[in-house]
Amino acid sequence: MNSAKSEVSITVVRRLPKYYQYLKDLEMREVEKISSKQLADLMGLTASQIRQDLNFFGAYGQQGYGYRVTELKDAIRNILGLSRKYKSVVVGAGNLGRAISNYERFGHENIEIVAMFDQDPNKIGKEVGSIPIKDIAEFNDFVEKEGISIAILSVPREVGQKLTDTIVASGIKGILNLVPLDLNVPDDVKVENVNITDSILTVTYYLDDMSEK
Amino acid sequence: MNSAKSEVSITVVRRLPKYYQYLKDLEMREVEKISSKQLADLMGLTASQIRQDLNFFGAYGQQGYGYRVTELKDAIRNILGLSRKYKSVVVGAGNLGRAISNYERFGHENIEIVAMFDQDPNKIGKEVGSIPIKDIAEFNDFVEKEGISIAILSVPREVGQKLTDTIVASGIKGILNLVPLDLNVPDDVKVENVNITDSILTVTYYLDDMSEK
DNA sequence: TAGATTGTTAATCGATTAACAATC
DNA sequence: TAGATTGTTAATCGATTAACAATC
Structure with missing residues (x-):
C-alpha cells in the first residue's frame, strides 16, 4: 500500500469491490480457505486473472494451499481504503x-x-x-x-x-x-x-x- | 444493423449511450456538423476511437466534412434499439x-x-x-x-x-x-x-x- | 515426500492509437 | 482544385490467459 496504487489500472480497481463482496459472503458462510480457481468459478473470472489482480498489491496466498478468506478480505478492505472513516x-x-x-x-x-x-x-x-x-x-x-x-x-x-x-x-x-x-x-x-x-x-x-x- | 451487432465488444456498446447523449445535446444547441476530432475533445476520447467505434456499424460521415449531428444521432438511436417501444x-x-x-x-x-x-x-x-x-x-x-x-x-x-x-x-x-x-x-x-x-x-x-x- | 496451488514470466488476445489513401 | 476529414489498415499498447518453477 503505497502511492504505486495510482498505477494500478482502473480495470483492476473496479474488480476490487467485487472481490471484497464475495469474500465477505464466503466469510459469512464460514468458508475458511479458497483457491484462485474456486473464487474464479464463483465470480465468473479466471484463476490467472485473480492471481494477477491480487499481485498488484502483494502476495496474499499460500502456495499449495490457497487464500485464507478472512485474511484476504481484510487485505482488500484496506486496499479499498476502508480502514479509515x-x-x-x-x-x-x-x-x-x-x-x-x-x-x-x-x-x-x-x-x-x-x-x-x-x-x-x-x-x-x-x-x-x-x-x-x-x-x-x-x-x-x-x-x-x-x-x-x-x-x-x-x-x-x-x-x-x-x-x-x-x-x-x-x-x-x-x-x-x-x-x-x-x-x-x-x-x-x-x-x-x-x-x-x-x-x-x-x-x-x-x-x-x-x-x- | 444485423446480427453482427452481437460481435461488437461490450466496451464499444457502453460508449454508444454516451455518443447518443452528446449528439442530442449538440442537436439541441443547433450544432449541425461535427468532426471526429471535435467530438473527441468534447467527450474526452480520441478521434481515431470515435471513427473506429462508428465503423463497426457503418459509415455515417462524409470525408472532408465530418458528421451531420442529427443524422448521426438518429443512426445511433436506431443502433441502440430505440426505434421500437x-x-x-x-x-x-x-x-x-x-x-x-x-x-x-x-x-x-x-x-x-x-x-x-x-x-x-x-x-x-x-x-x-x-x-x-x-x-x-x-x-x-x-x-x-x-x-x-x-x-x-x-x-x-x-x-x-x-x-x-x-x-x-x-x-x-x-x-x-x-x-x-x-x-x-x-x-x-x-x-x-x-x-x-x-x-x-x-x-x-x-x-x-x-x-x- | 507428493500433491496442490501460488507467484510470476511469457504468450496471446483485444482495444486503442497512428497513419494515410480515398474522397467529399 | 486544394484542404479537410473520413474510412480503414497497420502499429502499439494494455489486459487476459497460459505455463511453469517455486514452495507450502
Missing part, C-alpha cells in the same frame, strides 16, 4: 438522493452519510431517516466543520455542473455522480459515475439485437 | 424503485415504466406518480398480457436471486439490476448491473490513495 453528504434531496440516504453506510461501517443538501425551502430543515436536509448555502461551512470527504450528487441534470462547482470549491475530492452528465472537475478530484440512463440503453441495445435474429 | 416494470417498490419510477422514460420516449411490483400488502394497490404498485403474485400474467420486455430490479439483496428467477420465468430477456448482487440467469437473458455500493468503494480507494501521498 469517510463522512459523506448527499447533494440534492430528490427521490434518488433520499433513496441513497436510506442505503445507510452502503453496508460499510466506515462510510457515513451525515447530511443532505438542497435549495428548496420546503425540504430544508426536514429529515430523511435521521439525516437532516440542510440549506445548500451552508454547504461550504458544513463541509469544513464536519470534515466531509465524499459528495453524492443527485440533482437535476440542468444544475449538475453548477453544484459540482460548489462541491469542488468546498475542497471535497471524491464525488459519486448519479446525474446522467459528465462532470468537469480538476485533476485532483475523483468522480465515479453511476449512469442509470446509459445502463438501460445497453439493455435495449441487446434486446433489439435479439429480436432481429 | 419497450414496456418495463420495476420489481421492488422500496425507496430506490420508487425513485427510478419517477425518472419516467429515462428521457427516452420509447421506454415506458408501466407498473411496479411488491409483496407488501401495505404497498400493493397504491400508486407512485401514476404508476400502480401491483402484487408480485400477478407478475407472470401481467408480463404476458402487457408484453413487458424489461424488468428493473430493486429489491433487498436477500431476495435478489429469488425475484430474478421470477423475472426469468416470465420470459423477460432484459434486466436492469440495481441490487448489489451478481445474478444467475440463462445465457439468453441480458443483465446490466448498476452497483452503487461498488461504485462508492472505487471513490474511497482513490481518496485513500491521495491521502497517503
Whole structure:
C-alpha cells in the first residue's frame, strides 16, 4: 500500500469491490480457505486473472494451499481504503438522493452519510431517516466543520455542473455522480459515475439485437 | 444493423449511450456538423476511437466534412434499439424503485415504466406518480398480457436471486439490476448491473490513495 | 515426500492509437 | 482544385490467459 496504487489500472480497481463482496459472503458462510480457481468459478473470472489482480498489491496466498478468506478480505478492505472513516453528504434531496440516504453506510461501517443538501425551502430543515436536509448555502461551512470527504450528487441534470462547482470549491475530492452528465472537475478530484440512463440503453441495445435474429 | 451487432465488444456498446447523449445535446444547441476530432475533445476520447467505434456499424460521415449531428444521432438511436417501444416494470417498490419510477422514460420516449411490483400488502394497490404498485403474485400474467420486455430490479439483496428467477420465468430477456448482487440467469437473458455500493468503494480507494501521498 | 496451488514470466488476445489513401 | 476529414489498415499498447518453477 503505497502511492504505486495510482498505477494500478482502473480495470483492476473496479474488480476490487467485487472481490471484497464475495469474500465477505464466503466469510459469512464460514468458508475458511479458497483457491484462485474456486473464487474464479464463483465470480465468473479466471484463476490467472485473480492471481494477477491480487499481485498488484502483494502476495496474499499460500502456495499449495490457497487464500485464507478472512485474511484476504481484510487485505482488500484496506486496499479499498476502508480502514479509515469517510463522512459523506448527499447533494440534492430528490427521490434518488433520499433513496441513497436510506442505503445507510452502503453496508460499510466506515462510510457515513451525515447530511443532505438542497435549495428548496420546503425540504430544508426536514429529515430523511435521521439525516437532516440542510440549506445548500451552508454547504461550504458544513463541509469544513464536519470534515466531509465524499459528495453524492443527485440533482437535476440542468444544475449538475453548477453544484459540482460548489462541491469542488468546498475542497471535497471524491464525488459519486448519479446525474446522467459528465462532470468537469480538476485533476485532483475523483468522480465515479453511476449512469442509470446509459445502463438501460445497453439493455435495449441487446434486446433489439435479439429480436432481429 | 444485423446480427453482427452481437460481435461488437461490450466496451464499444457502453460508449454508444454516451455518443447518443452528446449528439442530442449538440442537436439541441443547433450544432449541425461535427468532426471526429471535435467530438473527441468534447467527450474526452480520441478521434481515431470515435471513427473506429462508428465503423463497426457503418459509415455515417462524409470525408472532408465530418458528421451531420442529427443524422448521426438518429443512426445511433436506431443502433441502440430505440426505434421500437419497450414496456418495463420495476420489481421492488422500496425507496430506490420508487425513485427510478419517477425518472419516467429515462428521457427516452420509447421506454415506458408501466407498473411496479411488491409483496407488501401495505404497498400493493397504491400508486407512485401514476404508476400502480401491483402484487408480485400477478407478475407472470401481467408480463404476458402487457408484453413487458424489461424488468428493473430493486429489491433487498436477500431476495435478489429469488425475484430474478421470477423475472426469468416470465420470459423477460432484459434486466436492469440495481441490487448489489451478481445474478444467475440463462445465457439468453441480458443483465446490466448498476452497483452503487461498488461504485462508492472505487471513490474511497482513490481518496485513500491521495491521502497517503 | 507428493500433491496442490501460488507467484510470476511469457504468450496471446483485444482495444486503442497512428497513419494515410480515398474522397467529399 | 486544394484542404479537410473520413474510412480503414497497420502499429502499439494494455489486459487476459497460459505455463511453469517455486514452495507450502
